[in-house]
Amino acid sequence: MTDKLPENNFPAGYEVPKVWTWDKGNGGTFASINRPIxxxxxxxxxxxxxxxxxxxxxxxxxxxxxxxxxxxxxxxxxxxxxxxxxxxxxxxxxxxxxxxxxxxxxxxxxxxxxxxxxxxxxxxxxxxxxxxxxxxxxxFLPKDLKGRTEAMNWLFWQMGSAPFLGGGFGHFFAYAPMHIKYAIDRYAMEVKRQMDVLDRHLADHPFLAGSEYSIADMATWPWYGRLALNQAYGDAGKFLEVDTYKHVQRWTAEIAARPAVKRGCMVxxxxxxxxxxxxxxxxxxxxxxxxxxxxxxx
CATH class of the missing domain: 3.40.30.10 (Glutaredoxin)
Known part of the structure; x- marks a missing residue:
């Protein structure tokens, strides 16, 4: 494919080697604590x-x-x-x-x-x-099979989705040593899709597992609630227009007001x-x- 010629890569001239080797000088936030072993x-x-x-x-x-x-x-x-x-x-x-x-x-x-x-x-x-x-x-985990399963659905959704928000979007938007348009566009699109998934679900449900506050909410709120409050990755909330997700905003505010949540965020x-x-x-x-x-x- 001509678009993958070395002169079209970033940085220009980069060619994927046959075997990857660790470049300790690759830079970026957290580079000093990242290692392949x-x-x-x-x-x-x-x-x-x-x-x-x-x-x-x-x-x-x-x-x-x-x-x-x-x-x-x-x-x-x-x-x-x-x-x-x-x-x-x-x-x-x-x-x-x-x-x-x-x-x-x-x-x-x-x-x-x-x-x-x-x-x-x-x-x-x-x-x-x-x-x-x-x-x-x-x-904080429903005892009936249906409710428990729904809570687990959303817990595992969060575990699988948040790396695209943090290690993907957050890294390239806020922590990478340079801004790469392709990477930011790729992960911004995915995070907005995830926010839309949450917003559509929360339109019909008070909490992620339904009517009951659960570990699914506790797992998801520190990631997506923090983003909804524009408290993640600088101005990422503004960049992603988080105010448009009205049902996520309702859910975020309700959980943020809980005294135990306020204490938990301090520890x-x-x-x-x-x-x-x-x-x-x-x-x-x-x-x-x-x-x-x-x-x-x-």
Whole structure:
């Protein structure tokens, strides 16, 4: 195909090699922590607090899914959901420490250790953690087969769709070392299609699984709700005209108003307003006494 001649590629002259090799100088945000192999880079044990549930995370959208779930469980009165949330600084490579890799061999946050079981149970991948907690506490997952299946449908939709929003659109729109029109157009079109999928569904349903707020909403809101609030990737919301998705906006605002969601979004957060940052969480009182602004003046 003539359009794939080296002179037509970007950068001009690029030819796909027979075998890929790692270019450590490829640049871009997060380049310093990306690598083509797994496993630990250094020995470091993970801290362990006083609660059975030990969370190791950062307030990315995937991290917020789990802290929202834990705060919602506590709001329902599930005292067994008390947890310690330890900060994993992915920019510093904390996720490649031997202790973290022992909990999640994929070196991605969030990762959870449940020490209430006869042998400590590790749980990794945010979707798996949500299902584990929902089943452990019998909450936020419909008990009837149809409702449960619909919640799982949307949970897996989110797990499969969000990489196109984050690693696809978000990367090329905000983090890549240069703007590539083809890449931005490709992923912008896909994210707008996803928003339309959500908008059409939410036109007839209060929540993703139907009438019941569930782990499907907790998984999806930190990604698509954040985008709907124009809080993702700079001005991405304006670029994608998120205000036009009226039903997504309704759903977003309703979930954003939940007190447990507000608390969950603060945990392991290290950017933005210091009053909204709770780098580590070990007790419910920490929201009042150990936010970043209070620690700075202590």
């Amino acid at each position: 797994a496993g630990p880079t250094h020995d470091k044990e993970l801290p362990v607090g006083k609660h059975p549930l030990q969370l190791y995370s950062l307030a990315t959208p995937n991290g917020q899914k789990v802290t929202i779930m834990l705060e919602e469980l506590l709001a329902l009165g599930h005292k067994g959901a008390e947890y310690d949330a330890w900060l994993i600084k992915i920019g510093d490579g904390d996720q490649f420490g031997s202790g973290f890799v022992g909990v999640n061999p994929n070196s991605k946050i969030p990762a959870l250790m449940d020490r209430s079981t006869p042998e400590p149970t590790r749980v990794f991948e945010s979707g798996s953690i949500l299902v584990y907690l929902a089943e452990k506490f019998g909450a 392991n957060r290290v950017s933005g307003d210091p009053a909204d940052q709770l780098p580590e969480r070990h007790d419910a009182s920490d929201f009042e006494t150990r936010t970043a602004d209070k620690l700075a003046t202590a």
